[in-house]
């Protein structure tokens with residue numbers, strides 16, 4: 001008796017395959033067939049050859065059972081992950097809807113007023129519960145986005161009430177007189193689809209009331225930074241501004257002189273969470289790392305950042321520290337061109353969080369989140385999903401999910417493209433992939449990405465955020481990543497395009513080549 005799906009060697013050669021798995025139904029059938037063969041009573045006088053054949057049949061039967069069980073457990077794991085992933089997506093959608101609804105509510109509330117007074121600004125309402133909301137036709141106002149119900153004003157060291165400076169954001173194009181901003185980038189009129197507005201014009205910030213409070217953040221252990229910081233504090237004090245620094249910097253300033261007693265700081269992490277309500281402007285003194293540090297202090301809205309260059313490269317630090325007085329004068333007066341740098345919101349989801357939907361605190365990154373092999377000598381094995389679609393399996397040193405601001409950092413070193421920071425998108429860049437055809441991708445900004453360490457991975461993976469805070473990902477753990485609603489506004493020296501091109505020319509010597517001379521062969 002020869003089972004249908006066994007060849008003469010007793011191998012399951014014609015079993016059906018699907019995505020590399022045996023179909024479990026046919027596996028079970030073939031196992032049954034093998035069992036039948038080996039359970040046949042042995043004919044008297046049977047020789048050793050048949051005994052061996054029967055042994056081989058038992059081994060095949062065991063292997064088939066293991067394969068069927070493996071497939072069933074893989075299916076169970078996959079559905080568990082799908083469930084977790086769906087929950088994460090729902091959460092992101094809810095968050096997005098919340099933001100959209102609050103913007104819509106404001107819009108409806110002010111619609112009438114806008115019609116009557118296109119450019120004229122008036123408080124719309126002022127009650128104990130809510131601050132005045134201002135809205136013009138060609139931009140949005142800080143009160144609409146920065147106001148926090150709990151506290152939009154606070155006291156300084158002397159108990160004087162300080163209100164956050166109000167400002168307005170404009171979207172404009174060079175040479176364009178009417179710099180209206182529209183939220184729709186596509187319109188549908190008379191049956192034709194047209195592009196209505198470009199999504200990312202140059203953004204311009206105009207102060208509606210003068211900024212009063214400046215936070216200065218400095219690179220540690222640098223004498224030149226300490227000197228400039230002390231000078232800047234004195235200068236800002238003369239301009240009657242309130243000044244905040246980190247606790248470490250306040251101690252350093254006080255060691256230098258008791259004059260700096262007026263400088264304010266914070267006590268603990270809870271105070272840091274409220275910084276955005278007090279600070280109108282952040283100044284950074286250092287390199288790109290100090291800008292990353294500044295962004296990491298703000299887990300929600302970020303005040304405009306003015307980055308002064310005191311590092312070696314300075315992609316995000318266009319201002320020269322020697323000219324800080326002229327720069328700050330012009331910035332405090334406004335208007336300022338700004339680059340609105342997108343951030344990625346990252347969640348680590350542990351396999352252990354099985355029964356409940358639990359994630360660790362989200363982490364926001366300005367450059368990138370990296371999943372790599374850390375100290376493990378094995379290839380990383382990462383399954384990547386984009387919304388509901390399987391993207392690929394990364395086998396190599398790891399993967400970088402980068403913002404466009406981070407495109408000139410680690411992602412660039414791993415072969416990713418350089419992208420203007422104002423372009424909304426997520427870069428998907430492999431690190432040393434062990435495959436010739438794995439080119440980097442750029443995905444749209446609205447997607448949710450999930451990077452999962454599969455159960456059959458040989459080693460653990462490691463995730464790091466803007467090059468810091470390494471966390472281990474065990475088999476079964478995942479990283480879920482989407483665009484954050486809280487970007488980082490950084491002041492430009494020229495405009496965002498001018499600054500970006502200057503930084504790739506000066507910082508990377510991009511496409512630097514001697515010009516070919518005119519003499520020599522020519523087309524006849």
Ligand SMILES: NC(=O)c1ccc[n+]([C@@H]2O[C@H](COP(=O)([O-])OP(=O)(O)OC[C@H]3O[C@@H](n4cnc5c(N)ncnc54)[C@H](O)[C@@H]3O)[C@@H](O)[C@H]2O)c1
Nearest residue numbers: 287288289313314315367368405406408409410413466467
């Ligand atoms: N192979 C690599 O290129 C590599 C490896 C690890 C980390 N990094 C980068 O370092 C960043 C952390 O910076 P750090 O200053 O805290 O660490 P760091 O002190 O090790 O400096 C890293 C270098 O990257 C530069 N850099 C940072 N952000 C940049 C950006 N957006 N565009 C261009 N260059 C940028 C910095 O100027 C600095 O020269 C990470 O976010 C990662 O992008 C790069």
Ligand SMILES: Nc1ncnc2c1ncn2[C@@H]1O[C@H](COP(=O)(O)OP(=O)(O)OP(=O)(O)O)[C@@H](O)[C@H]1O
Nearest residue numbers: 217218219220286287288289290293311312313314
């Ligand atoms: N205020 C701060 N507190 C703690 N760490 C900081 C602070 N500012 C910067 N850092 C860290 O110090 C490191 C060096 O900072 P930064 O990149 O600004 O200087 P740099 O290395 O001299 O500049 P460049 O990167 O241009 O060479 C970074 O890793 C950054 O995260």
